[in-house]
Amino acid sequence: MSNATSTAIREKRVSHMAENLIGSEIIKLAGEIRQLMAQGEKIYNFTIGDFDPHIFPIPVPLRDRIIEAYINNETNYPAADGIAELRKVVSSLIHKWQNLTYAENEILIAGGARPLIYAIYQAILDPGDTVIFPVPSWNNNHYTHLSHAKPVFVETTPENNFMPGAADIAPHLKGASLLALCSPLNPTGTVFTKNQLEEICDLVIAENNSRSENDKPLYVMYDQIYSALTYGDTQHFDPVNLRPEMKPYVIYVDGISKSLAATGVRVGWSFGPKKVIDKMKSILGHVGAWSPKAEQVASAHFLADEQAVDQFMSSFKHEVVQRLNGFYEGIQSLKADGFGVDAIAPMAAIYLTVKFDLKGLSSPTFGKIETTEQTTAFLLKEAKLALVPFSAFGAPKDSNWYRLSVGTATVADVQSAIASLRQALSSLS
Numbered sequence: 086m087s088n089a090t091s092t093a094i095r096e097k098r099v100s101h102m103a104e105n106l107i108g109s110e111i112i113k114l115a116g117e118i119r120q121l122m123a124q125g126e127k128i129y130n131f132t133i134g135d136f137d138p139h140i141f142p143i144p145v146p147l148r149d150r151i152i153e154a155y156i157n158n159e160t161n162y163p164a165a166d167g168i169a170e171l172r173k174v175v176s177s178l179i180h181k182w183q184n185l186t187y188a189e190n191e192i193l194i195a196g197g198a199r200p201l202i203y204a205i206y207q208a209i210l211d212p213g214d215t216v217i218f219p220v221p222s223w224n225n226n227h228y229t230h231l232s233h234a235k236p237v238f239v240e241t242t243p244e245n246n247f248m249p250g251a252a253d254i255a256p257h258l259k260g261a262s263l264l265a266l267c268s269p270l271n272p273t274g275t276v277f278t279k280n281q282l283e284e285i286c287d288l289v290i291a292e293n294n295s296r297s298e299n300d301k302p303l304y305v306m307y308d309q310i311y312s313a314l315t316y317g318d319t320q321h322f323d324p325v326n327l328r329p330e331m332k333p334y335v336i337y338v339d340g341i342s343k344s345l346a347a348t349g350v351r352v353g354w355s356f357g358p359k360k361v362i363d364k365m366k367s368i369l370g371h372v373g374a375w376s377p378k379a380e381q382v383a384s385a386h387f388l389a390d391e392q393a394v395d396q397f398m399s400s401f402k403h404e405v406v407q408r409l410n411g412f413y414e415g416i417q418s419l420k421a422d423g424f425g426v427d428a429i430a431p432m433a434a435i436y437l438t439v440k441f442d443l444k445g446l447s448s449p450t451f452g453k454i455e456t457t458e459q460t461t462a463f464l465l466k467e468a469k470l471a472l473v474p475f476s477a478f479g480a481p482k483d484s485n486w487y488r489l490s491v492g493t494a495t496v497a498d499v500q501s502a503i504a505s506l507r508q509a510l511s512s513l514s
Contacts, residue, residue: 150383221478269433375474415503
């Protein structure tokens with residue numbers, strides 16, 4: 086055996102999990118966007134669920150507190166579950182915002198929502214356990230794979246704003262270990278209605294009542310990282326408020342990443358049953374997924390200032406919904422003119438759900454569009470518009486729905502992007 090052959094064999098020896106882990110579809114798309122931009126193309130990049138900090142900076146008082154914390158040498162390891170001051174403030178915020186009571190030892194601080202979601206999966210699931218989640222939804226398929234668990238994809242429909250209903254979930258609950266829910270939902274920006282969530286909670290309660298004391302419960306992960314970003318008459322509902330009997334089974338995920346445009350600051354929190362939170366703390370302690378101490382100190386100070394938080398949120402939400410409404414009105418204008426597009430009215434988060442029904446059409450410069458992949462490529466190359474197809478979030482490959490994120494959009498971008506889209510669509514026949 087040659088050295089080259091021997092090296093090749095060694096390089097292939099990785100775990101089954103790693104060998105079969107799917108890379109991020111969004112990162113792949115981002116590579117194509119960068120290539121076009123490097124060639125001098127003007128691209129309207131609305132793919133990433135993030136903020137351009139030059140357009141949406143974090144609150145000035147929070148920024149100043151972070152700087153001050155570093156000057157004061159707050160750079161050592163924080164407590165494994167987060168500094169006490171921040172957990173105390175978060176406990177107060179949970180009570181203020183949701184009228185829920187969680188003690189400081191039922192709260193875990195970590196470096197954003199991602200490690201918390203990972204810890205929930207690891208704390209609850211054994212290999213082969215069943216995880217139920219709707220599609221489209223963000224990364225649940227990947228977290229299930231990382232946990233060696235069995236995924237159950239619950240396909241949703243635009244008629245229900247892509248939110249799962251009790252009837253969709255009910256056939257899969259028997260024996261399942263985790264139901265992963267998110268509202269407002271990434272990628273759609275839509276939310277559970279009160280009735281939808283109540284019916285799901287009733288199913289979970291009934292399922293857990295049917296299990297013996299020795300059985301593992303059916304837990305619910307409730308990702309509400311976008312809950313502060315609701316618009317108009319939209320309301321955010323959560324399981325424990327609607328059904329207090331759910332409290333032993335629900336683990337919440339929240340933080341400042343989206344509500345304060347602070348994605349890179351890395352301060353998130355989870356709260357729920359103390360035993361689960363304690364196990365998550367142990368898992369993340371070994372991983373070292375703490376939120377940096379200086380950022381925790383600064384966040385504790387800023388979040389305790391209710392007036393400053395409310396003032397920032399009022400202005401921030403106005404700016405975000407202005408862009409969402411602008412894109413929605415632009416899409417509806419194109420629809421009224423006969424183009425194969427549609428959108429769901431903005432409800433929450435930083436996302437607009439947009440439909441492109443272009444299959445079967447042709448462009449002189451692009452050719453015929455026959456697949457969702459070709460639709461995505463047409464939008465990027467001809468309209469200079471970069472969006473993420475729902476297939477990147479677990480939806481069927483032929484879905485013609487897309488996520489449009491406004492976190493990197495200026496107000497001027499809205500009109501010019503719609504104009505560019507109109508020009509591209511006009512070339513189709």
